[in-house]
Amino acid sequence: MIVAERKHLKEIQGLVSDQDRILIVGCQECVTVCMAGGEREVGILASSLRLARSREGKPVEILEQTIHRQCDFEFVDELKDKVEGVDCIISMACGVGVQFVAERYVDRWVVPALNTKFAGGTKEIGLWEERCGLCGECILYLTGGVCPIARCSKSLLNGPCGGSQKGKCEVSEDIDCGWQLIYDRLQEKGRLDLLFEFQPPKDWSVARDGGPRKVVREDVML
Amino acid sequence: MKTESRLERVLAGGHFAVTAEIGPPKSASAKGIRKHASVLKDYCDGLNLTDNQTAIVRLSSIAAAVHVLDEGGEPVIQMTCRDRNRIAMQSDILGAYSLGIRNILCLSGDHQSFGNHPTSKNVYDLDSVQLVRMVKEMRDEKKFLSGDTMKTEPRMFVGAAANPFGDPFEFRVVRLAKKVEAGADFIQTQAIFDVEKFARWMEMVRDRGLHKQVYILGGVIPVKSEKALQYMQTVPGMAIPDELIKRMSAVKGKEAKQEEGVKICVEIIEQLKQVEGVCGVHIMAVMWERIVPEIVQGAGLFPRPRDFEPAEPEAAQAGDD
Ligand code: SF4
Numbered sequence A: 001m002i003v004a005e006r007k008h009l010k011e012i013q014g015l016v017s018d019q020d021r022i023l024i025v026g027c028q029e030c031v032t033v034c035m036a037g038g039e040r041e042v043g044i045l046a047s048s049l050r051l052a053r054s055r056e057g058k059p060v061e062i063l064e065q066t067i068h069r070q071c072d073f074e075f076v077d078e079l080k081d082k083v084e085g086v087d088c089i090i091s092m093a094c095g096v097g098v099q100f101v102a103e104r105y106v107d108r109w110v111v112p113a114l115n116t117k118f119a120g121g122t123k124e125i126g127l128w129e130e131r132c133g134l135c136g137e138c139i140l141y142l143t144g145g146v147c148p149i150a151r152c153s154k155s156l157l158n159g160p161c162g163g164s165q166k167g168k169c170e171v172s173e174d175i176d177c178g179w180q181l182i183y184d185r186l187q188e189k190g191r192l193d194l195l196f197e198f199q200p201p202k203d204w205s206v207a208r209d210g211g212p213r214k215v216v217r218e219d220v221m222l
Numbered sequence B: 001m002k003t004e005s006r007l008e009r010v011l012a013g014g015h016f017a018v019t020a021e022i023g024p025p026k027s028a029s030a031k032g033i034r035k036h037a038s039v040l041k042d043y044c045d046g047l048n049l050t051d052n053q054t055a056i057v058r059l060s061s062i063a064a065a066v067h068v069l070d071e072g073g074e075p076v077i078q079m080t081c082r083d084r085n086r087i088a089m090q091s092d093i094l095g096a097y098s099l100g101i102r103n104i105l106c107l108s109g110d111h112q113s114f115g116n117h118p119t120s121k122n123v124y125d126l127d128s129v130q131l132v133r134m135v136k137e138m139r140d141e142k143k144f145l146s147g148d149t150m151k152t153e154p155r156m157f158v159g160a161a162a163n164p165f166g167d168p169f170e171f172r173v174v175r176l177a178k179k180v181e182a183g184a185d186f187i188q189t190q191a192i193f194d195v196e197k198f199a200r201w202m203e204m205v206r207d208r209g210l211h212k213q214v215y216i217l218g219g220v221i222p223v224k225s226e227k228a229l230q231y232m233q234t235v236p237g238m239a240i241p242d243e244l245i246k247r248m249s250a251v252k253g254k255e256a257k258q259e260e261g262v263k264i265c266v267e268i269i270e271q272l273k274q275v276e277g278v279c280g281v282h283i284m285a286v287m288w289e290r291i292v293p294e295i296v297q298g299a300g301l302f303p304r305p306r307d308f309e310p311a312e313p314e315a316a317q318a319g320d321d
C-alpha cells in the first residue's frame, strides 16, 4: 500500500488560513490502514481545525466526507454535493488522491493534508516500512525477495558496499543493510550463486523518468 | 601493458608499489594540492585524489589531478557513483584521459547523509562494479555503455576498492572477485589495522587465485593519537584492535604520539609486505599528507623505481575524435 503521514496541524492550518468553508475528504484505502487519512483522522483534523480557528476568533465551517477511494473518479464524483457548499477541499489521501480530486473540482482550492511517503506495509501496529521503489522492472527473483532498490540506501545491484557492518547500513544503526538481508535470505535458500553473477546497469527509463508512467491494458478497456 | 599508467608499470615490473591520498580542499585554491604533490611525487607511484570524500563538497578530483600532473606526479582520480549518472561519468572519463590522467579508482561513495549536504539527492545510476565494467569496456572495446563506439578510447588503469573488514565477511572475497571479473586492474583496500583479519581475507583471496589476476594494494592510515583510532572504531566497515588504542594511549605527549603513529604505520606496512599477494601499499594520510615521505622511508620503500622511460602513447591521436 501507499504509506502516508499527516502533516502537522500548524502547516495545514497555514494552508487554509484564508478559507472559511472547507471540505475535508478521507479515503478508505491505504491511508485508512496506515491511520493517516481515514474517516477517524478526518474527524480529528476537522475538530482540531475548528478549535484552532475559533481560538483565533476566525471560526470556520467544515464539512467531512470519506469516500471509498480517491484515486478513482467514480468515487470522487460522490463528493459533488458537498463540494458545492465549500471553497476549499483538504484531501487526506495520498498524492494520487489529492490530484484526482483537484482534477475533478478544478474551480476549488485543493490542498494535501498528508505527506505521501512510500510503497510499503505494516511491520507491526504503528510501524510501516518501505518495501518497493517502484522501479518498473522487478528483480526480486534475483535477490531472494528482498528489494535492493528500496532497501539498500544506495540502491546497489552488486552490493553490499564497504559500509555494511554487523547487519547495519553505514547510514544509520537504525537501518538494516539491505544487502546483508539479501545475503542471509539467499544463504538460507542455498542460492548464494545468484550473487556471484554480475548485474548489469538497470534500465531506469522504465522507472521514474520520462513523465508520468502509464499501464495500458487494451483487453480490459471498454 | 594495458595503459600508459606509471602505476601500472611499477606494478607490472614487480615492484612493491606505493600510492598515497591527497584530499582536495574545500575551497578554490590549488596551493595545498600542489605543495603536497611536489613533495609526494618522489615517494609515490600514484597519488589518489578523493572525490568529494565523505560527501563533503571539495575541489573536483579531476581538476586536482591536473595540478598533480603539473607538479610531475602520477594522479589516480577517484570517482564515486553518488554524484553522477552514466552520462556524466563517461564524459568525465573522456575528459580526464584527454587531460593526461591514466588511473581511476571506481567507488560507490559515502552516502550523502555523512556530508555537508545531507538534503541532496543521490544518483547511483550505476554501482561501483558496473562502473568498473564500463571503464574497462570504454578502454578495451572502445564502447560507451550504450554500445556506441568511439574513436579514441580512454586508456585508464582501472582500480576498485575492497573492504576486507566489511560484512558479510565471507562475501567480501566474492565481491572482490566480481570486481576483478568486471575488469579491475588494481585494488586499494580499506585501511588495515587488524593485520591478522586482513591476512585471513588474503588467504581466501589466494584460494580463489585472485591475487594473480589483480594487483592488491593494502590501505594504511597513520594516526596522530588514540582519539583517531577510537573514532575509527565507530566508523562502519573499519576494524581497529583494542591493543592499538592501548599502545597509543600509553604514549604521552603530542609529538611522541605522532612518532608512535608513524611507527605503527611502518610496522603494518612491514607486515603487509610479508603477506603473499600484496603488491603495494596505499597510504591515506588525509590532513597529514606531509608525513608520507617519512613513512615511505621508514618502510624502506624509498627511492621509488624510476629506471624506465615515460611510456609513449600507442599512436598519435591528436585531432581524432
Ligand atoms: S525490484 Fe523494483 S519493482 Fe521489485 S520491489 Fe524493488 S523497486 Fe519494486
Ligand code: SF4
Pocket (backbone or CB within 6 Å): A151, A152, A153, A154, A155, A156, A159, A160, A161, A162, A163, A164, A165, A168, A169, A170, A171, A176, A177, A178, A179, A180
Ligand atoms: S551498507 Fe548496505 S544498505 Fe547501506 S548502502 Fe551499503 S550495501 Fe546498501
